[in-house]
Amino acid sequence: MLKLLSYVAGAAALSFGLLASAPQASSHTVEKTLRLVFDIPMNHPRVPYFLAMAAQVARDTSGQIKIDPNPGGKIHPGFASVEALKNGDADLTFVNASNLERLDPRFGFINLPFTIDDTMMAKAETRDGIVDLLDSLARPQGLRVIGLMRGADQLLVFRDRTVNAVADLKGLRIRVAGAGIYQDIMNGLGAEPIVLPIPELKPSFARGTLDGVFTSPGAWLSQLDMAAPRATHAPGLMMITYVLVVRTEALDSLEPSGRQALLDAARLEISDNWERMNADDAAIMKQMAGKGAVLTTIQDTAPWRAAVAPVVTGYAQRHSQTWAEFQRRLHAR
Known part of the structure; x- marks a missing residue:
């Protein structure tokens, strides 16, 4: 648990110290702020992964792209975070995948009982394939799914x-x-x-x-x-998951290098940390x-x-x- 707490502190410092730690963008660079909304509390052990992703994007873009978590402290609970994307009030959300079922019931495949498990999801090709399927369902909604987070074996x-x-x-x-x-x-x-x-x-x-x-x-x-x-x-x-969803318009508005930085950070800090999150949960149970x-x-x-x-x-x-x-x-x- 000490390791988890250390990770929390480190990720928070990285994210909220973005301007101090990231190299400053040149005067010719257009800075972009992406508004990220999520409803889980800041003391939840998954939040450090959100913040680490934000810090990674800032570093990789030399501060050109900043991710602002829950701007103004406003929380969009549950499906309201998806609505915030659809209405243009947010650019990114981490949301329990069950909320996507209100857009299209086909999204429910990710929530089915006794289907996915940690052994399957430890494989990068399996995670990538599932993200791709979620993304294919999101595109007609003007949304993109770019990351899949292990929520928990409930x-x-x-x-x-x-x-x-x-x-x-x-x-x-x-x-x-x-x-x-x-x-x-x-x-x-x-x-x-x-x-x-x-x-x-x-x-x-x-x-x-x-x-x-x-x-x-x-x-x-x-x-x-x-x-x-x-x-x-x-x-x-039930193996619940959180999905990282971005408005298509917001993603397309990024310069190619910035867009790739976001996609890379989503994979590195979110999707590829499935096993680490499993270990976090084991520590909590203990x-x-x-x-x-x-x-x-x-x-x-x-x-x-x-x-x-x-x-x-x-x-x-x-x-x-x-x-x-x-x-x-x-x-x-």
């Missing part, structure tokens, strides 16, 4: 409940980050999905309007901590256990797979072409 966390089986979830009000596949998964498990973006998670849990939360280790630690000391992990149930949290890991996931199998088959039937493309990229050699 957890179910609770205040005082122990969940050992699918039946234990029956009727429980469980927070999910977005509509679509998230909801389908919870419905398949017999729970009641409550859609809430991350800024609304903590207050809703405190008010008692939720029985549990479907979330990442990072949000467990940064948002709930020991207010929710019990967690259940059914490995593979930290929570050290505080006294109790984690139940489901050893036999067969009943869980059976409960949500219709989510996958239903998607494959509704969107057969995208499903086939997804499978091709997922199992590329």
Whole structure:
């Protein structure tokens, strides 16, 4: 965890010290500021990767391109960040991929249960293929997907409940980050999905309007901590991802060298750090256990797979072409 905290401090210093650390652009260079919006809190362990990407772009463009995170401190929760891009109020967003399903339900392939895992996603060609498929769906929306961030192999966390089986979830009000596949998964498990973006998670849990939360280790630690000391992990149930989305117009407005610098930084600091983010989550789980949290890991996931199998088959039937493309990229050699 000390390594993670060190990375947080270093990335923040790099990003917010852009003007001091990056060489100054020449008088003939047109400087460009890209407005980046995201809704996860600044103490979330994924934020340092955003900031490291911003710092990398500034260095590689000699300060010509600057990325301004959440300008004016304004937060666009959940789908509102996608709307900010569509409306021209932002240029880039890191957003939970579930929010893209509101643009086009075909995006749901990335959220399907028991499909992607860390072994598959450790391969650069697999990540590149999936980013390419996401990007092909985004282009008609005037958007581009240029990065894919490991969100988490999701957890179910609770205040005082122990969940050992699918039946234990029956009727429980469980927070999910977005509509679509998230909801389908919870419905398949017999729970009641409550859609809430991350800024609304903590207050809703405190008010008692939720029985549990479907979330990442990072949000467990940064948002709930020991207010929710019990967690259940059914490995593979849902590997959530964050996508880095840019307005096509904003990307095209960059000089070729600047555009390439952004694409390179997105890959280096975001997509290619999948395994590092996995290690971050393992450290968080260890930290929570050290505080006294109790984690139940489901050893036999067969009943869980059976409960949500219709989510996958239903998607494959509704969107057969995208499903086939997804499978091709997922199992590329």
